[in-house]
Amino acid sequence: MIHLKISNIDEINDWYTDEIVKIVKKNATISIIPHDHPFVIKLDNWLTDYDNVRQLISVPVDILRERYDVIEEYCRIIELFTEGMLYERRIRSIKSNRNNKAKYLEKRTEYIEDHISELLIIYEKLNTVKQEAKISDAKQSWKNFENMLKDAKKYIDYSKLFIENHISWAWLDKDSYLKGELVSRLNIKVCPYCNRQYIQSITKYGNKKYLGDIDHIQPKSDFPLFALSFYNLIPACKPCNQLFKRDKKLKILNPYLEGFDDAAILELRYASVKELIGEKPVSDLRWTLSGPQRALSEEQKNLIKNNIELFGLNEVYKSDVDEFQYVQKKKYLLESRSLHLSVKKIMAKLVHWYLGDKMYYGVSLDSDMFQNEILSKAIYDIVKYN
Secondary structure (H helix, E strand, C coil), rough: CCCCCCCCCCHHHHHHHHHHHHHHHHHCCCCCCCCCCHHHHHHHHHHHHHHHHHHHCCCHHHHHHHCCHHHHHHHHHHHHHHHHHHCCCCCCCHHHHCCCCHHHHHHHHHHHHHHHHHHHHCCCCCHHHHHHHCCCHHHCCCCHHHHHEEEEHHHHHHHHHCCCCCHHHHHHHHHHHHHHHHHHHHHEEECCCCCCCCCEEEEEEEEECCEEEECCCCCCCHHHHHHHCCHHHHEEEEEHHHHHHHCCCCCCCCCCCCCCCCCEEEEEEECCHHHHHHHCCCCCEECCCCCCCCCCCHHHHHHHHHHHHHHHHHHHHHHHHHHHHHHHHHHHHHCCCCCHHHHHHHHHHHHHHHHHHHHHHCCCCCHHHHHCCCCCCHHHHHHHHC
């Protein structure tokens, strides 16, 4: 939800990449497993070039996909499997589709035709007739469709054996100093996924301790190739990483690259005047796309909706209604034109003028500070838009 703004991110990325390339050179091995799949050979060869490894570590995944066909093909094969499971579940859950064989055939065919190039890679060892038969069969029933996804999963698992010779999260996971130094240099104090938990490093008895986790925005269980990639490692709180996100397949915003900004806001929903003026906590609240939006593509809208759903933002923020009531009351004192509140209003204006937003509302009302202040995005939205 929070767009991380780190002034020296390029410097941190360069330092991290140098350290990881050293680790890769020390630990990488040549595969002794025989492999005769052309794509796996292509990927294996690509990873033996340390210039490519440096790119893999330091460059965002979307840019890697644009630069290298082998990365684009790798991602599309994995997405064929991960998105295929979600696709089947979604299509079969639509009531109007149930028991409609023609509609199911149409939807399976659409999905398969969109992923023909990936299927040809998976079935590249088969002759043309058998390839066509496999693909045609997958269109005919959900059971065959699932068997196609299983073939994709076997291929993915097979490729993992070779990737792990070149890239492994275990190499960094056991290096507590390097992990600690990374989060220390990033200096992100509040979880970018929820903006509700502190995650900074602390020092106790001379040892650095980290209050948060490092999340893989592209799950390392699905995308082991990006397990050490800088832009895939997101400092996050333990509830967001371990309770909500885990290894779920939903695509979400990458906080290094984008956040909600003004495209999604916390909207308070009032049931009475007392709620409006902060005399009572609000009845309901929602993160919505109804803010003063910049031009958003459908993909961006879906990513924002996925963030809201995956991290349960509508649910977890309801526990903060007392805090938001306090903010709403302070805002009302500043903005009210009611005569009987004139003295209080004058005092509120004086306090706000003298102390500023940070002391008056508890946060800076500065989007550049969201990553350092708990609930700052929500309070900003309440003050600016509610």
